Amino acid sequence: MVEVRSKNKEALDKEIYQQLRALARKMMAKERSNHTLSATDLVHEAFAKLSVGDLSFNDQQHYFYTFARQMRRVLVNYALHKKRQKNQAEILHFSDSLGLADAEFADFTQIDQAIDHLENIDERSAKTIELVYFTHLPQSQAAEYLGVSLATLERDLKFGRVIIHEYIDNLS
Amino acid sequence: MSQTTGNKIKALFNACIDLPYIEQISFIQSSDYSDEIKQKVLRLINYSGDIDAELSQVILDTAQEGLESQSIKKDEKIDQYKLLNKVGEGGQGEVWLAIRDDGEFNHQVAIKFIKTSATEKELQRFQNERELLASLQHPNISALIGGGQHQGRLYMIMEWVEGVALFAYLKKANLHLKDTLKLFLQICQAVSFAHSKGIIHRDIKPSNIMVTTDGLVKLLDFGIAKPIDAELTQTQSDAMMTFAYSSPEQIRGDSVTTATDVYALGLVLYELLTSQVAQCRTTESPAEYIHIITDVTPLKPSAQLLNNTVDNPHFNAKLLQGDLDNLVMMCIRKEIDRRYKNADEVITDVNNYLLSRPLLASGDSLFYKVGKLLKRNPLTSLLSTAVLVFLITLPVLMYQNGVKLTEERDRAQEQALIANKTTEFLSTLFQATSPLGHNGEPIDLNSVMAQGERQLNLDVDQQPLVVAALSTEFAQIYHHLENTPKAITYYQKAIASYKQAGDLEGLLAAQGQLALMYFRSDHLDKSDEVFEQADATASLIRNSREAVLHMTRKATVETERGEREKAAVVIEQTFNHLTDENHQDVELMSRIYHVWGEAIKYSDKERALEFAIKSTEYEKKHVGKLHPFYLLRINSLATRLMRLNRHKEAEIVLDEVLELSEGLYSNDHPEYASMLSGKGGFLHDLGYFVEAEKVYVESLEIYRKFYGEKNFQTARMINNLAYLYEDMHMYQKAKPLYQRSVELRFELDPKNTIRVATSKGNLARLLSKMNEFEQSDLLLDELMPVYASHNRNNLYNEIIRFANLVGNGESSENCESALQKIALIEPNLKKESAEGWRRLGAEVWISQLLKTCQNEDLAMQWLLAAVEKSVDVYQSDSDGLQYINQLLSDWQNSE
Structure with a gap:
C-alpha cells in the first residue's frame, strides 16, 4: 500500500540514523547553549523531508508512533553503548576547548525507564511524551493523532512530566 | 468499568492540580481513593514537572553522543596502527591510543579523531592544527606523525605522550x-x-x-x-x-x-x-x-x-x-x-x-605610575607636570645614556651607578612621602621636595657624583617651580660636587644653568661672572655635547638681552661645528634650531619659521607630544606663523597648543598664561580686540599672582595690553600701562637699553596720539639713537616724529616739512609687510596727519589704501576692521 508501511524496521532505523547524522551536524553549527535546543528540533527537518503529507491520516499516525518509538530505542542503544565504554576504561576529559553541558539532569537510560514507568500508569500520557519529545509534531497535531483535545494533551503532558520528574528524583 | 491504579492516580491528580497547594492536600485527603493512591498523589503534587528543557537536553545530548561513538571501534586499523582504547574525548572529538601493527616496531601513538558533527569552524581548527604541527618539530611540542581521513572523519596521528x-x-x-x-x-x-x-x-x-x-x-x-x-x-x-x-x-x-x-x-x-x-x-x-x-x-x-x-x-x-x-x-x-x-x-x-x-x-616605572596618576587627576594647583615629568625622566635618560656608552666601560658603569642611585633615591623619596600610594589624592609636591632635601642632606656618605646629580635635579625642579633662589642654591651645590668629582661636563652644565638662573633673576653681574667661569670650563672640553649646549645657553641670553645678531652669530658658528653625532642628537638639534630661530625671528621670518618647524619635529622625536618641551616648541611655531600672517595655519597650531597646555598645566600656572597670551596675540593681530582683551587680562592676572609685578613676563603682558587699548583708541587706559612697562623694564634690566627703548617707543607714539607732543619728542630723543646703535629700523619712530612736528596742524610750515618727509619714507614703508597691522596702523595715522594739515585728497588716498589693506589684515567680523570702516564713514559723513 503505502511505501512507509512496507519499510521494514531495519530500513527505518537506517533512515533515522542517517537523518540524525545530517541533522546533528547542522544543529551543532548553531551556537550551542543549554535549554534552547531540543531533540524535537533535531528531528524537525527529518519529518519535513519525509513528506508525510502524501500519507493517509492513519498512516501518518502510525508513522509518527513508530518513528518516536524507534527514536527512543536508538537513543537508548547509544546511551547503553556509552555506559559500557565508560565502564571499560577511564576516559580522560581531553579538551575543554568547546566546553561541555552542565551536569546532566539524568542520563538517558533513566529517562527511558521513567517513560516505561509512566506507560504503566497511563499509556496515553507516555505516548504523548514520546510524540512530543521524539518527533517534532506541533502539539495540536499530536493531539489530533491521539484523538484528544489540545487541553487534554496539555494535561497529559503535565501529568507525564510530573511522573517522570518524581521517578528521576527518587532514583538519585 | 474498574479503573487501574494508574487511572486512579491520574484522575485524582487531574482533579486537584488546578487548586492552590493547601486545598490540594485537603482535597486529596478527603477523597474516596485508597491510601496508596492518596499517598502517591500527595507525593506527585510536590513536583512541578517543569523539566521540559532538561528532558530535551538529555535527549539531544544522547543523540549527539551516540552518533559520535558509532564509527570508531577498538582494533580498527588506521594506517599501520591498531586502535587499542579510547583515552580521551571532548568537545572536539576523541583520542585513541594505538600501536604500530606491522611488526616493525612496538611503537605507540595517539590518534585524534574529529567528531562527525564537527562544524566548519571546528574542521578548520583541526586542519589548522595539523598543518601547523607539521612545521613544528621540537622536543617540547608533541610531534605530528601523520594524518588522514577515516570513515569521513579527519584524524591526526601524534606522538604518544606518557x-x-x-x-x-x-x-x-x-x-x-x-x-x-x-x-x-x-x-x-x-x-x-x-x-x-x-x-x-x-x-x-x-x-x-x-x-x-x-x-x-x-x-x-x-x-x-x-x-x-x-x-x-x-x-x-x-x-x-x-x-x-x-x-x-x-x-x-x-x-x-x-x-x-x-x-x-x-x-x-x-x-x-x-x-x-x-x-x-x-x-x-x-x-x-x-x-x-x-x-x-x-x-x-x-x-x-x-x-x-x-x-x-x-x-x-x-x-x-x-x-x-x-x-x-x-x-x-x-x-x-x-x-x-x-x-x-x-x-x-x-x-x-x-x-x-x-x-x-x-x-x-615611576614615570609610568606618575603618568597614570596624571591621567586620572588633571593637575592640582601645587603640582606642575613639567616638574614631575622632569623628575622622573631625568634618571631614566641618564640611565639610557649610561647604557649607550659601552665603549667607555668605566664611564658607563659610573653613569649607571649614578642613574641607579638617583632612581633609587627618587623611588625611596616617592615611597617615603607616598604621593602615589593614595589614589586620587593630590600630590603635595612641597612635602616630596622637603623629604628629598632632608634625605639628600642626611646622606653624607653619598659619592660626590651622586650628590651632584641629585642636586642638579633639585635645582631643575625648583627652576621649573620658578623658585629661583632655591634653584641657585642647588646649582651651586652641584657645581661644588662636580668640581670635587672632576666631572667637567657636569660642571659646565651646572655652571651654564646657574648663569641662566642669575640672568633670569636679573642678577646680571653674577650671571656674567658665572658665564665666564663656564667659558673656561667649556674650553677644556671643546668638542663635547655639553660645550654645544653651553653655546646655546649663551645665545639664549644674548637673545633675551635683545642682542639678537650676536646670538645668531654664536649659534651659527656652533652649528657649523656640529659633529655627525650631534646631528643625530634630537634633543640637541631641537634646542639649536629653537635658539637660532629666536635669534633671527625679526630679521628673517621665513627662515625662523623653517627653524621652528625643524625644532618642533626634533622635539617630537625627543619627548613625544604630551610634554612641556614640545608645547614650548609648537607655541613658537604658532608665533612664527602669525608673524608671517599665515593665520589659518597658525590657528590650527594654536588649537593644538591650547589643548596640550590644558592637559599639562593647571589654569593658574604661568606656562598656561603664556599659551593664553599667545592666543591673545593671535586675536589681537586678527582684529578681535574685545576677545583679545579678556585673554590678555587673564594672563596678566596669572603672571601678577605668580611672579608679582617685577617680572619680565608681567612687564610684557602690561605692554601688550597697553598696545591693545591703543588699538581700541582707549588712550587713557593705555597710557599708565605703557608707563609702567617702561619703568619695569628699566628696573629689571637697566643695561638692556634696547628693551627699554622699544617700550619707550610705544609710549612716545601714544603720547603723540594724545597730543602730548613735547613729551613724546623727549622720549624719541632718548630712544632713536639706541635703535640706531642696535641697527633697528627707526621708520616707525620717524613717523611719530612727523606727527609731533605736525602737532595740531597750526603751523603750515611744519605741515609742509612733515609732508615732504613722509614722501621720503613712503618707499621704506611700502617695503613693510602689507598684511601686518604695524604698517596699517602707520598708514591710518599718516592719513590723519594729512587731514590735520588739510591735505584732504592725499589723506583720503592714504586712508583708502589703508582700508583696502585692512581687509587682508583683520578678519571680516573683527573689531579692528570695524574701527577702520567707522573712520572712513565718519570722514565721508563729515564732508
Whole structure:
C-alpha cells in the first residue's frame, strides 16, 4: 500500500540514523547553549523531508508512533553503548576547548525507564511524551493523532512530566 | 468499568492540580481513593514537572553522543596502527591510543579523531592544527606523525605522550625554585620555537601542558594557533577561549601577537610560583571576568603569598620579591607593548635570574605610575607636570645614556651607578612621602621636595657624583617651580660636587644653568661672572655635547638681552661645528634650531619659521607630544606663523597648543598664561580686540599672582595690553600701562637699553596720539639713537616724529616739512609687510596727519589704501576692521 508501511524496521532505523547524522551536524553549527535546543528540533527537518503529507491520516499516525518509538530505542542503544565504554576504561576529559553541558539532569537510560514507568500508569500520557519529545509534531497535531483535545494533551503532558520528574528524583 | 491504579492516580491528580497547594492536600485527603493512591498523589503534587528543557537536553545530548561513538571501534586499523582504547574525548572529538601493527616496531601513538558533527569552524581548527604541527618539530611540542581521513572523519596521528598534566606533575615532583624555573623554561622554549616559525599558540594554559615521566615538557593543542601575520578578522569565538588564561587583547578582540603568548606564559609562571591562579575566578558574571582580565592588575606573586590565601605555599614569598615579581608582572601587563615582546625575551630574563644577572624587567616605572596618576587627576594647583615629568625622566635618560656608552666601560658603569642611585633615591623619596600610594589624592609636591632635601642632606656618605646629580635635579625642579633662589642654591651645590668629582661636563652644565638662573633673576653681574667661569670650563672640553649646549645657553641670553645678531652669530658658528653625532642628537638639534630661530625671528621670518618647524619635529622625536618641551616648541611655531600672517595655519597650531597646555598645566600656572597670551596675540593681530582683551587680562592676572609685578613676563603682558587699548583708541587706559612697562623694564634690566627703548617707543607714539607732543619728542630723543646703535629700523619712530612736528596742524610750515618727509619714507614703508597691522596702523595715522594739515585728497588716498589693506589684515567680523570702516564713514559723513 503505502511505501512507509512496507519499510521494514531495519530500513527505518537506517533512515533515522542517517537523518540524525545530517541533522546533528547542522544543529551543532548553531551556537550551542543549554535549554534552547531540543531533540524535537533535531528531528524537525527529518519529518519535513519525509513528506508525510502524501500519507493517509492513519498512516501518518502510525508513522509518527513508530518513528518516536524507534527514536527512543536508538537513543537508548547509544546511551547503553556509552555506559559500557565508560565502564571499560577511564576516559580522560581531553579538551575543554568547546566546553561541555552542565551536569546532566539524568542520563538517558533513566529517562527511558521513567517513560516505561509512566506507560504503566497511563499509556496515553507516555505516548504523548514520546510524540512530543521524539518527533517534532506541533502539539495540536499530536493531539489530533491521539484523538484528544489540545487541553487534554496539555494535561497529559503535565501529568507525564510530573511522573517522570518524581521517578528521576527518587532514583538519585 | 474498574479503573487501574494508574487511572486512579491520574484522575485524582487531574482533579486537584488546578487548586492552590493547601486545598490540594485537603482535597486529596478527603477523597474516596485508597491510601496508596492518596499517598502517591500527595507525593506527585510536590513536583512541578517543569523539566521540559532538561528532558530535551538529555535527549539531544544522547543523540549527539551516540552518533559520535558509532564509527570508531577498538582494533580498527588506521594506517599501520591498531586502535587499542579510547583515552580521551571532548568537545572536539576523541583520542585513541594505538600501536604500530606491522611488526616493525612496538611503537605507540595517539590518534585524534574529529567528531562527525564537527562544524566548519571546528574542521578548520583541526586542519589548522595539523598543518601547523607539521612545521613544528621540537622536543617540547608533541610531534605530528601523520594524518588522514577515516570513515569521513579527519584524524591526526601524534606522538604518544606518557605523562601527566603540569600541575599534577608538580604536586608529585616537589621541585626547588630553580628546577621549577627550568621546567618553565622548557614551556617557553616550545613557545619560542613556535614564535620563530611565525606561529602564535594563543591557547597556552596548564591543561595544554604535559610533563613526561622523564620530566620533559610537551606543549599540546595548537588548535587555535595561527601564523603571526594571518588575517585577524576572524580570530576565535568565545567558545574556544578559556577565560582565565585569555589575554586582555583576546577578550577585547584586538590583534593578537607573540606577546599574547607571553601573557599566558606569565599566568602559568604565576601559578607555578604561587600555586594560585593570577586572576580570581570567583565571579560568575562574564562582564566581571572581562573587567578583571582587562583592567585589574593581579597582586604580585610575593604579595599573593603574603596575602595568606595559599594554604601550603611551595615557595617563600621572600624568594619571589623583586626580580621574579617583576618578571611575572612584566609578562602579564595589560598593555601588550609593555610586556616582553616574545618568548625569547622571557627566556632571556629567566636565565638572567638563574645566573643572578640584572633583568630586563623592572617594576612599573615611576614615570609610568606618575603618568597614570596624571591621567586620572588633571593637575592640582601645587603640582606642575613639567616638574614631575622632569623628575622622573631625568634618571631614566641618564640611565639610557649610561647604557649607550659601552665603549667607555668605566664611564658607563659610573653613569649607571649614578642613574641607579638617583632612581633609587627618587623611588625611596616617592615611597617615603607616598604621593602615589593614595589614589586620587593630590600630590603635595612641597612635602616630596622637603623629604628629598632632608634625605639628600642626611646622606653624607653619598659619592660626590651622586650628590651632584641629585642636586642638579633639585635645582631643575625648583627652576621649573620658578623658585629661583632655591634653584641657585642647588646649582651651586652641584657645581661644588662636580668640581670635587672632576666631572667637567657636569660642571659646565651646572655652571651654564646657574648663569641662566642669575640672568633670569636679573642678577646680571653674577650671571656674567658665572658665564665666564663656564667659558673656561667649556674650553677644556671643546668638542663635547655639553660645550654645544653651553653655546646655546649663551645665545639664549644674548637673545633675551635683545642682542639678537650676536646670538645668531654664536649659534651659527656652533652649528657649523656640529659633529655627525650631534646631528643625530634630537634633543640637541631641537634646542639649536629653537635658539637660532629666536635669534633671527625679526630679521628673517621665513627662515625662523623653517627653524621652528625643524625644532618642533626634533622635539617630537625627543619627548613625544604630551610634554612641556614640545608645547614650548609648537607655541613658537604658532608665533612664527602669525608673524608671517599665515593665520589659518597658525590657528590650527594654536588649537593644538591650547589643548596640550590644558592637559599639562593647571589654569593658574604661568606656562598656561603664556599659551593664553599667545592666543591673545593671535586675536589681537586678527582684529578681535574685545576677545583679545579678556585673554590678555587673564594672563596678566596669572603672571601678577605668580611672579608679582617685577617680572619680565608681567612687564610684557602690561605692554601688550597697553598696545591693545591703543588699538581700541582707549588712550587713557593705555597710557599708565605703557608707563609702567617702561619703568619695569628699566628696573629689571637697566643695561638692556634696547628693551627699554622699544617700550619707550610705544609710549612716545601714544603720547603723540594724545597730543602730548613735547613729551613724546623727549622720549624719541632718548630712544632713536639706541635703535640706531642696535641697527633697528627707526621708520616707525620717524613717523611719530612727523606727527609731533605736525602737532595740531597750526603751523603750515611744519605741515609742509612733515609732508615732504613722509614722501621720503613712503618707499621704506611700502617695503613693510602689507598684511601686518604695524604698517596699517602707520598708514591710518599718516592719513590723519594729512587731514590735520588739510591735505584732504592725499589723506583720503592714504586712508583708502589703508582700508583696502585692512581687509587682508583683520578678519571680516573683527573689531579692528570695524574701527577702520567707522573712520572712513565718519570722514565721508563729515564732508
